[in-house]
Amino acid sequence: MHSSCPKLxxxxxxxxxxxxxxxxxxxxxEALSNLKLHKAPSIEDERIxxxxxxxxxxxxxxxxxxxxxxxxxxxxxxxxxxxVVRAIYFDKTPEANWKVPxxxxxxxxxxxxxxxxxxxxxxxxxxxTHAQPPVKILxxxxxxRFHLDDSDENNGALKVIPASHNKGxxxxxxxxxxxxxxxxxxxxxxxxxxxxxRPLLIHSSSxxxxxxxxxxxxxxFSADELPxxxxxxxx
Ligand SMILES: O=C(O)CCC(=O)C(=O)O
Numbered sequence: 001m002h003s004s005c006p007k008l009x010x011x012x013x014x015x016x017x018x019x020x021x022x023x024x025x026x027x028x029x030e031a032l033s034n035l036k037l038h039k040a041p042s043i044e045d046e047r048i049x050x051x052x053x054x055x056x057x058x059x060x061x062x063x064x065x066x067x068x069x070x071x072x073x074x075x076x077x078x079x080x081x082x083x084v085v086r087a088i089y090f091d092k093t094p095e096a097n098w099k100v101p102x103x104x105x106x107x108x109x110x111x112x113x114x115x116x117x118x119x120x121x122x123x124x125x126x127x128x129t130h131a132q133p134p135v136k137i138l139x140x141x142x143x144x145r146f147h148l149d150d151s152d153e154n155n156g157a158l159k160v161i162p163a164s165h166n167k168g169x170x171x172x173x174x175x176x177x178x179x180x181x182x183x184x185x186x187x188x189x190x191x192x193x194x195x196x197x198r199p200l201l202i203h204s205s206s207x208x209x210x211x212x213x214x215x216x217x218x219x220x221f222s223a224d225e226l227p228x229x230x231x232x233x234x235x
Pocket of ligand 1: 156157204216218
């Protein structure tokens with residue numbers, strides 16, 4: 001199931017610029033501006049501004065998630081059976097210039113809770129059931145983050161620890177140690193570009209130094225079926 005892209009497998013991320021044309025970016029921005037931006041807790045932090053359940057809230061985003069551009073990336077970097085399993089919209093603004101500490105993405109969204117071996121940390125976020133699946137499932141997932149603004153340190157671009165994705169689920173202490181022992185990288189991405197990453201890559205998000213919009217559509221993909229009749233939320 002691993003992609004045939006050596007750079008992605010080695011570093012756990014890569015950046016593809018100029019994936020979306022100006023018209024597509026404008027269409028998405030227009031659709032997102034019609035959504036009521038609310039406080040969408042991510043990583044248990046109520047100060048992070050964004051919208052969960054994006055696919056169900058926006059037909060334009062739903063259509064985009066099925067578009068050839070998105071499908072081709074997901075197919076290339078994951079598997080031809082890859083499907084979107086979660087979609088979140090994140091923005092930063094001068095009023096909501098939030099930050100997130102170093103972490104791995106360990107949580108998936110599912111349709112309903114079913115006690116299942118290996119699934120822990122069941123929780124409800126924005127009325128959606130979430131759980132932490134076995135690490136094998138996370139290792140086989142892919143995240144695509146489509147940038148609708150130029151993003152760099154000024155507006156709080158994502159930061160990553162390259163090659164930190166292939167060591168499984170890490171404890172808080174292991175993440176701190178990885179941070180001390182390794183270089184970090186700011187993922188500057190231009191408007192229309194896409195950050196391709198593995199969810200287990202250690203990442204963080206600083207507040208912008210010159211805050212302004214930093215709008216990102218974040219899609220997670222899997223090609224796996226979940227066990228025990230558990231169902232992905234967005235498949
Ligand atoms: O968009 C960001 O800057 C942070 C997102 C994040 O940390 C996450 O999705 O886990």
